[in-house]
Amino acid sequence: MKIVQIEATCISLPLNTDLNISGGKYNRADRVYVKITTDQGIYGWGEAAPIPQYAEETMESVKFIIDKYLAPLLIGQDPMNLAQIHEQMKVIKGNNFAKAAIDFACYDISGKALGVPVYTLLGGKYRDKVAIGQSIGIKSIDHAVEEAHKYAEEGFQSIKIKIGIDPDHDVKTVGAIRERLPDIPIRVDANQGYRLEQAIHALSRMEEYNLLLIEQPVPKWDLDGMAELCRLLRTPILADESLYTIHDAVQLIKHKAADIFNIKIMKPGGLYPSLKIAGMAEAAGIPLSIGSMIEAGVGTAAGAHFAAAVKYLEYPSDIKGPTLYSDDVLQEPVRIEKGFTYVPDGPGLGVEVDQEKINHYKVDL
Incomplete structure (x- = not known):
């Protein structure tokens, strides 16, 4: 062929x-x-x-x-x-x-x-569905709390709160959402927004609200800062922007700069190289979350197949791009409901x- x-x-x-x-x-x-x-x-x-x-x-x-x-x-x-x-x-x-x-x-x-199905080509599947969280952008505290409550009512398995511009506002937002939702897992994601000193100060305060994980608090190149936060904070630190390629994975492991790997299959160039990163994480004893570049239907299906095929997927993932769109381009959407993305079972990616x-x-x- x-x-x-x-x-x-x-x-x-x-x-x-x-x-x-x-x-x-x-x-x-x-x-x-x-x-x-x-x-x-x-x-x-x-x-x-x-x-x-x-x-x-x-x-x-x-x-x-x-x-x-x-x-x-x-x-x-x-x-x-x-x-x-x-x-x-x-x-x-x-x-x-x-x-x-x-x-x-x-x-x-x-x-x-x-x-x-593609998951068969990746070695088979460990799971039929993938637990997902939903993200809340940086906004007013009242709006963030109401949006978090709506997502919790819809069954999402965790709430990701975007932070990284105003540390005091970030802490107050996390506290308000925790007060409204005392039991739901909360993760925060600075998208590299903090300097190390800001991160230490703000995140140590946020830890009072029982965080599930902290995602990419400092710039991607600051592996020393990531390692310092891994050492100082009790909440696991997840590497996102710091992790693009298999070479990045090696450096994160060597520097002890991440407690969790967030693998976004778009970043290393697809499913084939992403499997190599997953294998390196498994060998180093680092658990995974599968991230998203807010892909629409085809990319979401590919992410679901990948998430099905990796072993140590211990944290809710972000394979939920279509939930943020007003429309998609598939004949039939990827099934996403009650906090889970279901892995398509048809040949190939299983979508058309x-x-x-x-x-x-x-x-x-």
Whole structure:
């Protein structure tokens, strides 16, 4: 089987809430959907979910890299040979979100060709559904409390509170939500927003409210700061922005700079390299949470398959992107209800894209 065509389409999907984090605020999500077609008529879908405030890729750069470089490079390749596909893509440095879209589509094709779900190609599954939390952006305390209560009523397994701009406001917000919701697990996520001194002061106060975990409190490059917080605080420290590649995983382990790994399958370039990071975490005794770049339907399905296949998934994950959208591009949505994302069981990724919706939300560059 050979790849004969790779099509990248830019789309812009509306969010149902303003998402305000320490890195910026936005109310739409730009995505690139990739369709790979083979000489046997089997096709697969991938998704790139760049967030410019967070990563060094944009919708425009992803499409350019795929159209100009990756597509010509991969035409004629066997999409089931993921090892060789990723070796070929190393000719282009970085651009991991573009590579992830290719990776997802190749896994989708492989599963369809063999008549098995992608989680089977990843080694099988440990679970049929994945516990998920819901995120609250930085906003007024009253609005944050009401939103947290709504999410708890909907059955989400944890509440993630975005912090990192105003430490005093952050502490008050966490305290108010804990007072309203005394039993729900609360995690906080600074998205690199604090300096080390701010983090020590603010997070030690927040620990009074029984936090589940603390996500990326300081800049991604500050591994010494991450290690210091791991040492000083009783709440586990989760590495997110500090963890992109297998090389980042090595450095986090060597520096003892993370108690938990947050693997976002978009960041290292797809499912194939993400499995390597999961193996390294398992060997180092580091538990996992599976993160999200707020992917729409295809990326969420890929994340669900990955979460099903990794062993030490001990914390609620963020594979819930579609819950933040006003619309999606799948014929049938990924099942997300009562605090769980259910792993699709159909061949490949187990989802099918609605081409009319792709056309409706298409962005012409």
